[in-house]
Amino acid sequence: MPEPTADLSTEENQADAADRRKQGEFVRGVSGFRSAIGDADFPAEPGRYHLFVALNCPWCHRVTLTRNVLGLQSGVSMDVAFPGRTEKDDPAGENLWEFNPERVASLTGGPLPECTDETATGEGLRLVKQIYAAEGSDERSVPVLYDKKQKRIVNNESAEIIRMLNAHAAALGSTIAQETRPDLYPDDADLQAQIDVLNETIYTRINNGAYKAGFSSDQNVYAAAYEGYFALLAELEDRLGADGRPFLTGDSFTEADLRLFPTLYRHDPVYFVRMKLNGARILDYPNLWRWLCRVHALPGVAGSSSLIHCRQGYFGRSWNNVVPLGPFRPMPYPQAYAHPELAERQ
Structure with a gap:
């Protein structure tokens, strides 16, 4: 497998960062x-x-x-x-x-x-x-x-x-045999190029875009982040639906899927309200919802985070420290992630 590269092209531009923060933009550090x-x-x-x-x-x-x-x-x-x-x-x-x-x-x-x-x-x-x-x-x-x-x-x-x-998964003591262990960044130039493009776009418009929308105090910065976030969700919905592929680059779960998952996992129960991303739920995108459920069902994924921690962490930092209890329809989260068919009922 290739060694990690020094520059993964997913850090925020730091030009005029201090002035941008003063004007209300959320700028992530390095x-x-x-x-x-x-x-x-x-x-x-x-x-x-x-x-x-x-x-x-x-x-x-x-x-x-x-x-x-x-x-x-x-x-x-x-x-x-x-x-x-x-x-x-x-x-x-x-x-x-x-x-x-x-x-x-x-x-x-x-x-x-x-x-x-x-x-x-x-x-x-x-x-x-x-x-x-x-x-x-x-x-x-x-x-x-x-x-x-x-x-x-x-x-x-x-x-x-x-x-x-x-x-270095094998050398670090992976308990999964190499032939069955996912390779998140396979040694294939064309596939790596796809992953790199997806990573950069997903980071800018979805991963960090959610924070730009939720934590910036300038209406125009928020609006641009909001629009970019939902425009990319629509593009990814079409990407998955065009040929029925199970994952973003095809048949295999890769780093691109892994980096998209944490934001979409949080969207319906947390970001819809906390990050002011209330344009739509992931549940409203059938292909993305089924993708989200598919990833959540992979071995080890469900235990990698906690929506209780997410709710406590995000809403516990809001002005009144009150944590919303929902959503409970169509069913509570994360239980909903075991039901890909929910998107078909909308």
Whole structure:
């Protein structure tokens, strides 16, 4: 399999970023740790690497999806942060990811069982910020790929992490035989070119487009993101329907499908309201809905995230911290993802 490339062409243009933010545009920053498994300092070994994630975060969802579909649950360990950031009265400050398995979620009235303590550094750190601070960085984002032997951050760019996990799945301890394990970025130039084009378009208009719509405070920026998001959904609906292909590039599940899934998984129950993307549901696109159900049914996919974490994380950060309880029609989510026939009833 090819080695991960240094530039995956899916980062946001940082030109005039400060001015754009002042004018109300959401501008995503650039990740600062860009080493790779397979570099001289980071050989591919089972049990050596660790992921720090939050299950509500779609960029983390890319990584947990990859870990699960490649059978790396035992080869790459993982800690899960609480989906809500620290509050204003926290001694360390607000808006920080924390490992706090006892923290109570307002949605459920109790702790979330998926949340963990921090287990990789040997220090039981509470905050993701502290993991970065140990290396002199003021970054604070997840996901983080961490080397437990050297106590170093390897990489914090999700696009690169998923590529390297795929490239080194066997050496990292995949429990799935090579002949049955998905290859997310096959060694085929034409297919790679298709995946690369889809990745860039999906990132710009759907993955990051959802954030442009939901977190920008300028009406025109929001409108442009909204229109681009739904225009691409329509294009993907037609792509899947033109020849009845099960996945975006044909018969096989690839990185392009994996990178689209986290956003569409969140759309109906979360983004429709929270990101102001209320033009339509994925359920209103029959081919995309069936694709979403098809991907959700793949081994390991359903356990790679949690809509409870998503609801808590997104709505728990809204002005009143109240988390919506729906939708419940045509049935609650994620149970709806087991019913591809629902799109035919609309």
